[in-house]
Amino acid sequence: MPLNPKLNKLLETDFAQIYTLPLEQQREWYAHSWDDCKGSAVEVGTVQDFTVTTSVRDTRIRVYSPQGDGPFPAFIWIHGGGFVFGNIEVYDPICRRITDTVKCTVISIEYGLAPEHKFPQPVAECYQTVSWIFGHAERLNLSANRIAIGGDSVGGTLAAVICQLSRDTGEFKLVYQVIINAMLDLLGVTEPKSRVENAEGYRLTTKGIEWFVSQYLNEASEARSPLASPLLAEYLGELPSACIITSEYDPLRDEGEMYAQRLIAAGVDVCLKRYNGVIHGFFNMQETLEEAQDALALVCAMLAEAFGKELQ
Template sequence: MPLNPIFNDLLKTDFHSMYSMSIDEFRDYYLKSWDDFKGDVIEVGSVINHTVQTSKRDTPIRIYNTETEEDHPAFIWIHGGGFIFGSIEVYDSICRKITNNVKCTVISIDYGLSQEHKFPEPVEECYQVVRWVYENAKELNILPNKIAVGGDSVGGTIAAVITQLSRDRNEFPIVYQIEINTMFDLLGKTKPLSRKENAKGYRLETEEIEKYYVPNYLNDLSEAENPMASPIFTKTFKNLSSACIITSEYDPLRDEGEHYAKCLSEAGVDVCLKRYDGIIHGFFNMQRTLPEARDALNLVCTKLKEAFDL
């Protein structure tokens, strides 16, 4: 279907010129750019800022608790931003809504950004935070057999890798995974058509993925085919957690998301795949302005309730 006209003014912005900024300037711009789109901040039972000691760094996390005191399932959220930008603040309102809607604990990870923290540091860091949650479930009032992970954009990339590592390392279980507008194939080695069809003009552009985001994250481009970087290259998709994968029609990453969903399904994994037509990359955080974003959030909450048997 045609591009949703709600994006017309946004797409008049000269995004390409921003790549000449310093990383610090670009990070500041990125954080402020969401202010007019993200949803309202609502009250939850409690919000606790905490630090987890990982082998990579002292990792800030934010724990959102419901109003009730009994043990709850946990959803661990990993923010987007091309491995270079973003923070737990950008998705604060979304985490609050999931907490209240699902009646679960939500934990958001403020992982180290590239270039300072290059591959595979953010993956290992987030993995160790999830393991910490599992190992400290009793103190956190969390049900250790009901932990899910998810993320937006590259946050989804990391969530998918953690789900694979959980299966392979067998240190903790993951009951569900959620990936939204996710990069499963960092350099498009599987030749996704959407990287050509949506290469320019829709905010996130293919050239910038392959010449800015990925090179700033990887130590060498040969790492792009490592499954810890591009989860689509895992040796097997069998025995992975059930998944909800959300894609957008006008996103360069659309087809690799749908390819990943197909691989999971063919391996016997239960998958909910939903494409939002007329929509661009990054729409999920446009809760204030976009009905499709609110619908996607409702879908995420519904699938988490099902996974948690709530």
């Protein structure tokens, strides 16, 4: 399918030039690069920030609760940004819309960024934060047996890793996972064709992926670990059912679809949908792309089903 023409102006930006800026300027640019397309914030019941003490650092989380008495099911959200960029604010409108639509609590994690916090620190930090959420379910007015997790881009990477860890440790049980445009094979050892077909010209480039990975890893050999590249795990059975979303013009497209197929082969129930005509990051373009709105509606519907609810 041809590229959505609504993306033409965006793709006139010289994204390669961004990587030459000082790191803090890169992060500032990224944080505001979504302002014209991510949409407005809807009102929800309450919004509260908490600090969770982990072995890595004091981690900020934001808890969006719907109106009503609860306890509510919960969706834990992990933001994207290549492990280097991103924060709670970038995805604030999306978290609010999920809260309002599904009538669930959404908890957004602001993990430490690379290169200050390299692998495996974000994994440990997010895992311990999820564990804290389960341990404080009553305080947060949550239904502890109805907690799901998900994320966009590397947020989806971390969500997939945490699902594998929770299965292996048995410390807590997640009921669903949402993986959107995720990087699941950091060095591309599975040779995804999309890293060649979409190598440049669509905002996220294959060279850009290599740069992000170099910031995140201490050494390239770490990419072989399933804690870094969940697609490389030997066993993918006994994991939560999943909604996996990919984009036609995304260099990460094929590894997301490979992960979906491997989950299906392992007996996991998967809803896989590729959105044609769009690029990596499209999910946050709620104001400008119908595909983004449809993807959000799909995520909300799948979460509601996982929580045993019906959308109004």
